[in-house]
Amino acid sequence: MKTDQTHDIYLTATPYHILLAIGHSSDNKKSDNKKILVLRPDFLNYKLMIKSLELWDKCPFYKIILLNGNFSQNSFKIKHKRLSYILSSIDNIPKIKKLVDSLKDCGKNIFIFNDTIPEFQYICYENKINNNTYIEDGSAAYSSNKTIKNSQKLKTIVSKFLFGNWYTPTYHNLGTSKYISNCKVFYPDLANSNLKNRNIGELSKTILNQIDKNYLDIVKKLYDLPELPGNTLIILEHSEFISANIEYIKLIKELISKKIKNNEKILVKYHPRETDHYMGEIINNNVSYINQSIPMELIYLTLDTPNIEIYGGASTALLTAKILRPNSKVFSFANTLNLKDEQLKNTFKAIEITLI
CATH class of the missing domain: 3.40.50 (Rossmann fold)
Incomplete structure (x- = not known):
């Protein structure tokens, strides 16, 4: 039986994802849901971004979970980028499973920005009976639909072998995982047909321009801007x-x-x-x-x-x-x-x- 305490979980991998997560979670001020930020650090100097959230007294996230990523301290130091990416995902899936298990009696709203990342798709798979929302990853939402090539079909089979039968790469068609129930973008009328054919809604543009001034001051100081x-x-x-x-x-x-x-x-x-x-x-x-x-x-x-x-x-x-x-x-x-x-x-x- 689910408890009354619902959790909003934001799955991020870039600075832009984090900023959208901040804006979206802060915009929903009436919600009593507990908010968690999950970060797969696929960008440089990610520690400063985390530090800025830790120093912010109005940070909406009560917990930040750091996964392995392309630029994390524990990343796999090998030259083959794709192999490093795969190994990081394999390493991250048990951590995601641990999070899911810890919240098994709670309602969960998942907000995902890139649903081709295996460990992120996994939590949506586990949460499939609940609410999984794709929030635009920027220009990808307005790009032409990509046709799956024969070579990618083989890649899909290999991916299922590596991660599990639940996983299907979305390639460049973000937001199209079968576990996504809703999607939100800034310009719904301009979104590609893959997203328009789903339960699409408008993402409020105010979530970006109403970022707390104290947070901006922290960022300026941390980055010596x-x-x-x-x-x-x-x-x-x-x-x-x-x-x-x-x-x-x-x-x-x-x-x-x-x-x-x-x-x-x-x-x-x-x-x-x-x-x-x-x-x-x-x-x-x-x-x-x-x-x-x-x-x-x-x-x-x-x-x-x-x-x-x-x-x-x-x-x-x-x-x-x-x-x-x-x-x-x-x-x-x-x-x-x-x-x-x-x-x-x-x-x-x-x-x-x-x-x-």
Whole structure:
């Protein structure tokens, strides 16, 4: 028999997931549910993010559970990234099972941002008779549906052998696991058909711009974040997505050079998972590099310049820029990157992001 004490469990793997979890859990102030944050650290400097929550007296989570991840202290130190990822998931599943067992007499609401992660899908599988909600993982919710290839069908069989028959990879079609009962996105009308065919609802845009000021102050101090005056903000794509695109790198450098000549201040930020700083180090008093592990959304909330030009590729941060910096001009290098995803490009156009 279930007790009256219901738990809301947020399954996160990136800084953006954590920020959405903070906003969503804080937005539901009337709920007496106990809230747990589960983190698989797949980004650099994750300890600072955890520390910021521990220092925040209004933190909505009474418990933070740290799993193994690509950048965790106990991660498997092998060169093959995919194998390291698999080993981490195998190591994490017993920890997730322990959490499930400890709450077996409680109602559970699961909030998941990436349902292809095996250990996260496992808790949804265990909770399948209850409420499992997919919250958008950014631009993936607005990307074209991906067709499962024959090679991926074999991968599915291998995955079931490794993790259990309950597991089915969603590949790039996030939110499509059979254990998901609801999904929430910022722009339901623009979501891909996989999500539209589910019980889809709108995610309140206020959950991002109402982050507690005390928490922002803690983040600033922890990350030693200076004042960030700037006319231009450039969000760099992860190196695995640009495929040595010379035109993209050339265009970025030309943009920076042009802004320097106009004596404009430029802010540059690498992807949170980036280990190859492919742009090199541009030494100039007008160019500042932002700590890559800080979510862009926190940068938007702490920027000193009310109107700023924001440039990126297919980044989620372009979508959230339109929410948090509505008066700023936002540009996507989608055409330069030869982005084939027409649905994502149409989404950008629909919310007035200029394609270049």
